[in-house]
Amino acid sequence: xxxxxxxxxxxxxxxxxLDGLIYxxxxxxxxxxxxxxxxxxxxxxCRDRYRIADGHPDxxxxxxxxxxxxxxxxxxxxxxxxxxxxxxxxxxxPIYESSPxxxxxxxxxxxxxxxxxQNNLPDWMAKxxxxxxx
Numbered sequence: 001x002x003x004x005x006x007x008x009x010x011x012x013x014x015x016x017x018l019d020g021l022i023y024x025x026x027x028x029x030x031x032x033x034x035x036x037x038x039x040x041x042x043x044x045x046c047r048d049r050y051r052i053a054d055g056h057p058d059x060x061x062x063x064x065x066x067x068x069x070x071x072x073x074x075x076x077x078x079x080x081x082x083x084x085x086x087x088x089x090x091x092x093x094p095i096y097e098s099s100p101x102x103x104x105x106x107x108x109x110x111x112x113x114x115x116x117x118q119n120n121l122p123d124w125m126a127k128x129x130x131x132x133x134x
Contacts, residue, residue: 028087032080063102
């Protein structure tokens with residue numbers, strides 16, 4: 001855990017370095033010290049159908065949701081969130097400076113009573129020899 005899910009408007013497809021954004025989110029999250037690398041999942045989904053603000057076709061959005069395990073203090077979540085959001089905004093700055101863009105990020109806690117998991121990723125990371133787990 002956590003799962004980072006990026007949603008973005010399709011009108012950004014040609015200008016958005018998506019692989020770079022995913023990398024930046026993933027590495028920044030790992031660098032906070034709050035999340036173990038072996039548990040981080042980062043993915044993105046393009047949204048083809050949307051309406052933003054006044055409906056102008058140039059309007060775009062990037063929305064990031066982090067679904068994290070329960071139990072961290074608000075201060076820890078806020079500190080990690082601020083670092084991740086700053087990295088996202090820095091990555092998107094060229095688009096933000098040249099076109100209408102809404103950037104948002106929220107952190108949601110997963111209820112442990114109704115969360116189910118099976119994970120052999122740490123085993124495979126260890127088998128690959130020396131992959132960073134933190």
